[in-house]
Amino acid sequence: MNANDGSRHDDQGPAAKRDQGRPAEARPTSKQIPSVQRSRENFAARRGLRRLVQSDAPPTAPMSIVDRLAGSPYANPMIQVGGVDNSARKTIDFTLLLAETMFRFGAGALEVETSMIAVTAAFGLRNIEVDITNQSVSINYAPKNATPITLLRVVRSWTNNYAGLTQVHQLVTEIVSGGVGREEAQRRLNDILRRPKPYQRWMVTTSSGVFAACVVAVIGGGLAGALIAMGSTLLVGLLSRWLSRWRVPDFFITATGAFLVTAIALAFVRFEIPIQPGAVVTGGILLLLPSGRLVSAVQDAINGFPVTAAGRFLSVFLTFGAIVSGIAVASAFGVLLGANAKSVIDAPKSEPLPLYLALLLILFATVLIGVVEQTSPRLLIPTAMVGVLGYSVFFVVGQLGLGTRLAPAVAAAVVGILARLIALRLGAPQLVVAVPSILFLLAGLSIFRAMFVLTISNDSALDGVIGLFNAIVVIMGVAAGVVLGDNLARPLTKLGKLSAGIDPRRNRRR
Structure with a gap:
């Protein structure tokens, strides 16, 4: 009994001694292989189903306000950089006057909103929010680490002036294309307001x-x-x-x-x-x-x-x-x-x-x-x-x-x-x-x-x-x-x- 035990112990050798502390490797059997294939197929099916029912972006993610310009004549405006924060109040005042003028001349809310967003984006203002109701237009400018500015303008009168509305539309188009600065835009808007109607x-x-x-x-x-x-x-x-x-x-x-x-x-x-x-x-x-x-x-x-x-x-x-x-x-x-x-x-x-x-x-x-x-x-x-x-x-x-x-x-x-x-x-x-x-x-x-x-x-x-x-x-x-x-x-x-x-x-x- 002792001899047999000793011979069995000697047959293990040094390599066997080193492997004694390791866990035994799991060797795949013929019964396990189909289960692995089924697992991979289920994973691929779940991934495909997830792509069908989930969007690329979370549905509750906020949309950038500039994205509202998609499909409008003012999409992708040319931003005029330089001195943005110093002239933010003047830009907001000009934009509110522009919106009031468009409302008075008969423009729709969507056209007024896209014009306001396009003008503020072209003049380099970020962190802008625009709100339009039946008779009022408001802009909220909230830059980081600075005091926010909120201005409101009420539209109290309306008039038939499609010629003036056309001129405002052309002004906004030129601002978005980068051809008109804020001072020139302010002067031209004042000229539109002072200009008489085309017909007596x-x-x-x-x-x-x-x-x-x-x-x-x-x-x-x-x-x-x-x-x-x-x-x-x-x-x-x-x-x-x-x-x-x-x-x-x-x-x-x-x-x-x-x-x-x-x-x-x-x-x-x-x-x-x-x-x-x-x-x-x-x-x-x-x-x-x-x-x-x-x-x-x-x-x-x-x-x-x-x-x-x-x-x-x-x-x-x-x-x-x-x-x-x-x-x-x-x-x-x-x-x-x-x-x-x-x-x-x-x-x-x-x-x-x-x-x-x-x-x-x-x-x-x-x-x-x-x-x-x-x-x-x-x-x-x-x-x-x-x-x-x-x-x-x-x-x-x-x-x-x-x-x-x-x-x-x-x-x-x-x-x-x-x-x-x-x-x-x-x-x-x-x-x-x-x-x-x-x-x-x-x-x-x-x-x-x-x-x-x-x-x-x-x-x-x-x-x-x-x-x-x-x-x-x-x-x-x-x-x-x-x-x-x-x-x-x-x-x-x-x-x-x-x-x-x-x-x-x-x-x-x-």
Whole structure:
């Protein structure tokens, strides 16, 4: 036993002694190999699934404010460095004045925000936050290890000045491209504010009257109806100017204008003059419709400015309420004074104009509405061409039988696309070209007929409510179509390639 034990001990040798303290190595067996392959396959599957359900960046990571410029004409601004902190307050004051000017001239919240971000980024300010509500614009500048600056500016008045809005757009474009410093930009902005509007008041008033006559002629109101609409619109313009001097609120000014247009039309019906009162009222109230504010409200709602959109929608619906109330009161008085309700609703229609003549009138009328909106003279003809193309699409879609609700929306989407392409090519915002081009798509006749039926007929009150609802749907569809067209055209104008002819290769940070 002892000998056997000794021989077994001697057989281990020195190497075996060194390996005694080591753990025994695990040798793979045939049963273990499939389990290793299955483990690797499961890991690869989990990794692939993780890539599908997880984004590259955490979903709650904050987005840089300069990223808001993506898709706008001011993407990738050229930063002007040097003396940034010493002039931060002057830059913020200039940016707030710029934003207030754009709001007063009718720009949307998204355009104002992108302009503010682009200007502050171009002048080298970082750590900037911008907040826009319905009537106020604020900037917060909070550099590290320094006292933050927060400034607020309130917009208390609005005016029609698309020419001034175009000039501000061009100024921002040149600032972003690095061609204008802050002192020069301040001087140019002051010049824009002091510069008079391109058209005198008498031109605006006359253009509004002739525009109403063109609308009546296009929708089949006849020559007499066109002349009556022109005269009533001229009276509304003079009355509105007189009421504005007395600081009468806009709601009552609009209601008075709608009342006057409707009362004049019903007076001619009372004396049995063969006109179509609905067409006359349509021509008179189209200029009272808040088309520009409605487009801006829809744009703000879609682009993520709920507070601003809510304020503008409230203003829009108050204006609609003023128009509806004016028509309703005038309709009630007209029936009391002897106007036959049946003759008003079933008034004889004139023969529709040939398409080529209607397009010529629309071309001329769009130029006139551009004068009313104070559009720059060089933009009048391009805007009129967009209006003609939009009405042509409306006519073709209507002939295809797609319905009276869808046809205006489709035409408005085409107008939105063309307006963005042409406006940025000419150095102007999209709204300047789009708003005058959509007035022929709005449902003025439906509003009048619905309110007349709702006011004077108890038996057909439901028909009036349905008609008014249909008119509102059409108007909202037109506004949404313009915004949709603007967004569809953005890939074609990416990085501001069409913006005022500026080379996009210059728009790089340095």
